[in-house]
Amino acid sequence: MISLSSGILSIVGMAFVVLFGLLMLVLPVVKQPRPGRDLRPLRALSRLRHALSLTVEAGTRFHISLGRGEITHPRTASAFVGLSAAHRLVEATAVSDRPAIITAGTGPLGILARSTLRSAYAAEAYESRYRPAYGRVTGLTPFSYAAGAMLAARDDDAAANFLSGSFGAEVALMTDGMAGENTLTVAGTDSVAAQAVLYAAADEPLIGEEVFASGAYLNAGPLHGTSLLTQDFFRWLLILAILGGTVVKMLGVLP
Amino acid sequence: MKSPLATAAAMAVGLVVLLGYFFPLPVFTGLRTLLLQWALILAGTALFVGMVNLSQYHWAKIRARRNLVGSAVVMASLWLTFALALYASPESAAIQWLFNAIIIPTSVALLGLLAFTLAYAAVRLPRRRPGIMAVLFLSTAVLVMLGAVALPGMGMLPFIGDTLRPWLAQVPAAAGARGILLGVALGTVATGLRILLGSDRPYGE
Structure with a gap:
């Protein structure tokens, strides 16, 4: 038996998701935002785009790391964003002599990394250039994953690293190990504690929801840009709701 | 396709x-x-x-x-x-020994290394990203650390330990973290919906 209050909350929650989805679908018809014109400049992602063009021209390697999120947990969302970005980055570097590599810290993410690599090569009609070793599970515990990803970036001489996924404080070891004179590390995660660590340790940290914007800035798909606009819309709605709630509480309307 | x-x-x-x-x-x-x-x-x-x-x-x-x-x-x-x-079996004494004698000490050693890595990153921060935010970040970190531990011969620092650190943790840090988490939650919903709508297909071909 569902209680009335939980039933109302379920309907409100579902309505929120449906409205979010509808806006994401409708907004592309109205406006498709473009980086530099409609999206505010994000230094980290601008540098990532620049590194991508340099990687293709100079024949250097890109390394994408997806963290240790479990696929049954909401914290994997940032790794899924990393996979979308990885698809775009691998497509762009498929022709390169030094193709991009993807590292992961769990079995499912390792499988998804390989799948993304394969489909990105297929999209560029370079299936023959795909090697399973480009997608690797580097360790199955937090520190073994960090050590393995760090070594993978070093061994393969990665010039640019993009870390997007679920990380803990061990991400500082990764960014430190990947650091070099001409390397760039752009890193984002959904963990608040790891974001604080990244602020100090990464070349270019992605703070807050910026990690979810990477797809839009890398043109990873048609809905990435509009989902950013939708997030902004709901963010303002939440801000208004919080401010409204505060005023109502201050006036003594609510107990 | x-x-x-x-x-x-x-x-x-x-x-x-x-x-x-x-x-x-x-x-x-x-x-x-x-x-x-x-x-x-x-x-x-x-x-x-x-x-x-x-x-x-x-x-x-x-x-x-x-x-x-x-x-x-x-x-x-x-x-x-x-x-x-x-x-x-994973509960056996041999596996427990492997876990307690190898995996935990190795992780703790890396955790110790992490402390130095973070301290080094903090020292490099003003040079890497000069500006008011770096100064604010470092000074807050130092104040919170000073307020969290008893110093030799001095004990807990008055005001910093009992007033400033709890205020920093409970007011600006909690407010900032909630703001970040709201943004992350919206991003998570957007990512989930993109997969649900078939726009993002991380399962590849």
């Missing part, structure tokens, strides 16, 4: 799990529980695939004679532990 069947299956499963979350009716919750159990079994299988993948990478390194010793140690320890866990 991505398989429409895989996309349809992913969308249908996502929708059922979502409905089961919002509407706890027996038909939805039963299906949701079943699908999540399948996902857990698949994740377990994927863990084994991950082990094979890790071994393939290190085997290739051994064959190419790159970091021969390191890769051989990784391979041997991985598969010996796996075999031992299969033979003696």
